[in-house]
Amino acid sequence: VTSADGKMGAMCMVKVENNVPLTGIEMKENSAQMNVGGTKVLEIVYTPENATNTELRWSSSDEAIATVDENGVVTAWKAGNVIITAAPVAEGIASVTCSISVSESSNLKTTEAKLTTPFGTRLEGTLTSFVNNLTGSSVSYQILQAPSIGVLEIDENTGSFVYIPKGFGTDGYGLSGHTDYFVVGVNAGSESAMISGEIIVKPLAESIASKLTEDSTLLITRDRLEAIRQDLKDTSSLNYRIWSDQLELLRNTAMNFHPPVDSDPACSGENCENDEYYSSEWQRGVGDTTARLLWGYLLTGEEMYKDKCLEYAMQSVNYRHWGSIRRYFEGNLPAAHQALGIAMVYNWMHDELPDELTAEELQTMVTKLYETCGNIERNTLYIETGKDIVTGETLKAPALQYVNNHIMVRMAGLAYGSTALYIHAEDAAATLNHGKDQAEQITADEIRTNCVRWLELVYTMVGRSFENLPEDGSSHEGPGYWQYAIERLLMSSLLLDSNLGIDMLTDNAWLENASEFYLGILFPEDSIGNSGSAIRFADSGGGTGYGPSHIFRALAGIYKDETAQWLAQVHEDKDANQAGYNYWLGLMFSDGSVEAKIEDDPSKMYYGESLGIVTTRNDWSGKESLFYIRAGLPLGKRANWLL
Numbered sequence: 001v002t003s004a005d006g007k008m009g010a011m012c013m014v015k016v017e018n019n020v021p022l023t024g025i026e027m028k029e030n031s032a033q034m035n036v037g038g039t040k041v042l043e044i045v046y047t048p049e050n051a052t053n054t055e056l057r058w059s060s061s062d063e064a065i066a067t068v069d070e071n072g073v074v075t076a077w078k079a080g081n082v083i084i085t086a087a088p089v090a091e092g093i094a095s096v097t098c099s100i101s102v103s104e105s106s107n108l109k110t111t112e113a114k115l116t117t118p119f120g121t122r123l124e125g126t127l128t129s130f131v132n133n134l135t136g137s138s139v140s141y142q143i144l145q146a147p148s149i150g151v152l153e154i155d156e157n158t159g160s161f162v163y164i165p166k167g168f169g170t171d172g173y174g175l176s177g178h179t180d181y182f183v184v185g186v187n188a189g190s191e192s193a194m195i196s197g198e199i200i201v202k203p204l205a206e207s208i209a210s211k212l213t214e215d216s217t218l219l220i221t222r223d224r225l226e227a228i229r230q231d232l233k234d235t236s237s238l239n240y241r242i243w244s245d246q247l248e249l250l251r252n253t254a255m256n257f258h259p260p261v262d263s264d265p266a267c268s269g270e271n272c273e274n275d276e277y278y279s280s281e282w283q284r285g286v287g288d289t290t291a292r293l294l295w296g297y298l299l300t301g302e303e304m305y306k307d308k309c310l311e312y313a314m315q316s317v318n319y320r321h322w323g324s325i326r327r328y329f330e331g332n333l334p335a336a337h338q339a340l341g342i343a344m345v346y347n348w349m350h351d352e353l354p355d356e357l358t359a360e361e362l363q364t365m366v367t368k369l370y371e372t373c374g375n376i377e378r379n380t381l382y383i384e385t386g387k388d389i390v391t392g393e394t395l396k397a398p399a400l401q402y403v404n405n406h407i408m409v410r411m412a413g414l415a416y417g418s419t420a421l422y423i424h425a426e427d428a429a430a431t432l433n434h435g436k437d438q439a440e441q442i443t444a445d446e447i448r449t450n451c452v453r454w455l456e457l458v459y460t461m462v463g464r465s466f467e468n469l470p471e472d473g474s475s476h477e478g479p480g481y482w483q484y485a486i487e488r489l490l491m492s493s494l495l496l497d498s499n500l501g502i503d504m505l506t507d508n509a510w511l512e513n514a515s516e517f518y519l520g521i522l523f524p525e526d527s528i529g530n531s532g533s534a535i536r537f538a539d540s541g542g543g544t545g546y547g548p549s550h551i552f553r554a555l556a557g558i559y560k561d562e563t564a565q566w567l568a569q570v571h572e573d574k575d576a577n578q579a580g581y582n583y584w585l586g587l588m589f590s591d592g593s594v595e596a597k598i599e600d601d602p603s604k605m606y607y608g609e610s611l612g613i614v615t616t617r618n619d620w621s622g623k624e625s626l627f628y629i630r631a632g633l634p635l636g637k638r639a640n641w642l643l
Helices: 204-211 222-231 238-256 283-300 303-317 333-348 359-385 405-423 425-432 444-468 479-500 514-520 549-559 562-573 583-589 637-641
Strands: 024-027 031-035 039-041 044-047 056-060 066-068 073-076 080-088 096-103 108-110 113-117 123-126 131-133 139-145 151-154 160-164 178-188 191-201 605-608 613-617 626-630
Touching: 024 080, 024 096, 031 073, 031 191, 056 066, 066 080, 073 096, 108 178, 108 191, 113 123, 139 151, 204 444, 204 479, 222 238, 222 283, 222 583, 238 283, 238 303, 238 549, 238 583, 283 303, 283 333, 283 583, 303 333, 303 359, 333 359, 333 405, 359 405, 359 425, 359 444, 405 425, 405 444, 405 479, 425 444, 444 479, 479 514, 479 549, 479 583, 514 549, 514 562, 514 605, 549 562, 549 583
Parallel strands: 031 096, 113 191
Antiparallel strands: 024 044, 039 073, 056 080, 066 073, 080 096, 108 131, 123 160, 139 178, 151 160, 178 191, 605 613, 613 626
């Protein structure tokens, strides 16, 4: 198209396709025999063969007997007669049918599968015990109806299966104590049958009672602690290397530092005296230092670490607030960090605390921990549902929080706090009730009930985070917040696994690929330092404030990941490691048998499909040039601005 004066024009490309009308269809089989549990593909002949529109609408006259999908695959569910119809979408073309008679197999018999598993625990087994095969043919298996809650995986040749419970409730809590159903087709030669199965997932309250006793310790056993202590005496061990890297920092903290007083350095003006405006992000370091000093004491037995740990702990529990009331009900980052530190102290030093603290001080500690677990629950569900579970008010629109580091931090604090309180429920009740009237007192069973509910919330939120995070191990928040998030997800997952037998680590693609993501965005080795070690994008600034060597040591130990071991070593060698707060995570789960290396000739290009990231380098000499490009929508907080 050109304008009248000839100065402007436009063009449109039009593609003309040759349309071949459909004139008729024919079913290759007008009748068929099937066994219950079998599947069959009904084939259609089109006239002409090169017709353009061959779309069909499939239907069954009785879906209780047999169903048919959009590809003409028929599944037989019970004995009876049924008619399957294929109707062309093209107008004026007659439908065709196939009459199918479904019967029970005479030589292949099955029994109903009734299985049971503890809450959150993977179930492995084989379906062969539910099959009586008299056909003489080999048997194969296929899922006809998948469970609606968990995930069922079956080896079609052996019948071996893995059931992975999910049970993430719509209200935020785990579906504790439920039954999941599945149907598996069994085929042997020309015959087929069907296994109907149910999997009963026991309530968390039932399984937790057998897992946690008053002698339980958070995350690792006392035997494991003793093994680590012995390992630290071996100057050739990996743990000795990790410990030596942190010892000077730890001693300096114990000898020269004191916890901050209850002030708000971020506040100025009249709002400083207004509790609603109280801000305390700085308290996160107090909670982490409390845990760091505790492990210094547990690993060495030196009194200076114990004394300093209790100084930090008591200063922490006497702060006016743990975080913002106005925005987070004292249930966000500062609360989560301090809850984790106090929970560890309350659990690991439980027998020592009555001699170290007054009854009033101990009551303050337990009260703060118990109330904070409730605050974290309140804050989490406020974001999840938009409602305040205390007042019942609708405050805001619900928000997706599963891939935000805040939910991961909160759940770590809630996991440790609720587990410690459950373990010591009897003593916690006595401590909380000290000096209170009968009407104000709480029972140990009430504490346990609340702790179970909180742990169900942890299970759901951590599980949903892993479901929503990309399989390539990356984070839309950038490398700094990636470190923060993965550290806290590891803390929660390892606790759930160690103390409750809830496995969120196996077949976890995000964790398994995390080291490859970080390797892809890693600075050239000679450029790594305290100012940073990876390409910055999204919300992340510079530095390595959340590690990362302890993260990689843990990943190397869990997944026997040589790349993770190498990344940990590089950060330690380059003094680019700020894992001082939570070095203990690396100590507990390291594995010195895993070699620290990357491939002899690693790829010089990394493509992170989920974030649209491409990096390329000319070699891995440590002095190489690194090129980075990212395409697609904004990441991090900027992504919210588009909504």
